[in-house]
Amino acid sequence: MSIALSLLAALLLDYWFKEPKRFHPLVGFGNMASLLEKRFNLNDKKGGVLAWCLAVLPWVFLGFLLQYSLLDMPVLMALVAGVVLYFGLGWQSLLSHGMAIAEPLKRGDLQAARQAVSMIVSRDTSELEEEAIASAATESVLENGADAIFSALFWFCLLGIPGVILYRLSNTLDAMWGYKNTRYVQFGWCAARIDDLLNFVPARLTAASYALLGDTAIAIKAWREQGRIWKSPNAGPVMASGAGAINVSLGGAAIYHGELQQRPALGPETGDKPSAESIKLACELVNRVLIFWVVLIYVVTAVLVSVQSASL
Template identity: 55%
Template sequence: MTVFIALLIDRICGEPKQWHPLVGFGNIANTCEGYLNKTAFTNSRQKVNGIIALVIAVLPIVGLFSLISSALLSYPIAHFIYSAVMLYVAVGWHSLIAHANAVIKPLTDNRIDEARLALSMIVSRDTAALDETEIAKAATESVLENGADAIFAAIFWFCMLGVPGVVLYRLSNTLDAMWGYKNNRFLNFGWAAARLDDLLNFIPARLTALSYAVVGDFTTSLRCWQQQGFNWKSPNAGPVMAAGAGAINTSLGGETSYDGKLQFRPVLGPIESAHTLASHQSIQRAGDLVNKSLLLWLFALGLMAWLL
């Protein structure tokens, strides 16, 4: 019931427009990084400082919410409201679909510049020179990957460890997004944050991939997951996007540009053809896949609650 109420709040209210807790946490993380991450340090010192920064940024907050959760156990209604609100803050379902729709609409109307601008809000790759197919491919990949990160992993850790679990996951995921870059500044300093995020996403990512397969083209999804999922640079994004690409019969991956540097990524999904090219429809299908998977999770959680 708590998960359902949190998702309902998210559906009605959307992402908090002001005073989002993760913005404040980002400021804390930036302060820690500013003091502890110096390029003059040796690689090993940067790694150690990255671990220290991770502990300083995350542990006190998780500890605080653990104390609050324990204190409210004697007050079931207050605990229920508190849990639902905290999960709502951590889940990004409405935001994910809204960002996808912001790309779909101009792409459908052939307003390519507007589509590129909307896409730039949700991806880190260079978008200025992308054509229609490349925009659709990037947006589809983002929806599939962030479905796992922003929705299913958060729900998983809430179900496993309650509010402290979802707080731990969301803070770690945020630090990975801030520090997980493989450049001179963050390669060593962000190592701990990236590994913790990989660890926390390992099981949820595979449950998400399985969910995509169940509600999509099951056979193609499993085949793509098995054959392509482990060729990706991310141990968790690979299975999720390969399974998702197969589930909606769309070819993803391939070369793209980050910070002016061309990267060659493995192809995900069916072999590219006129039938499997990404388009505004593939973005919509990815969003529908996430929504159907969410319904599957709600059904499974409801069934487990009834049986227990």
């Protein structure tokens, strides 16, 4: 039952304390990654591969050693693993960012909503109007449900402490280096591809969960028709399914770094327009899926324990 105990501890810590404002390990990791990028970014893939290895693999190895050293102390290992998982999750942080956009948007305070949405998206937000702000926020909540929560849970259940470390650090490097601009197109190739690989299965499990716990028929149709044509192989299925699940029309044109990009549509053509309500619905969908995953993990864990006990 160690996975179940770790999961409970991590979610309680995240619920009570949310994202630490100071001394978050990922802040220190980000600073180290910046130094590595300055040292190894010579606009080639080899430098990016080496920098990724130096940034991630030592911490994954330490996570393995920590987990191995606690094998004979299952309760302590479960609690330690719960703390590590807590630092790898972004559940309450994601919901807080989403509602920080929805609330001023509902009041008609576009300036506050633009400022809040600029904290979680990479597109230009200074001129966004109400519908575009809501669309950006709803897309971000749906996409980051996978990135910030469900992918981390997947790798933790699969590999324990080293699994969640591997995923979270790799995802952080993708967010820092995975851009297709002059500075990162070669150097960031490794970080982007590894993040795509690590997210491939959990992203599709998230999309399936969105469909199961939302408007299933519309979600599956959107996933099938729209997911594969999105620029990201993992964000496409997640956002298309999520948009269908809450029956909202997303996607379309957006400005990134001063350049207008025509993005495919997401969700049903006849769906609701993005609004403060669609942000709230996206947050509620993420919560329903999290409850579903937690219950499923507990059931599977209990079954495995029962089978193991019966075999002894």
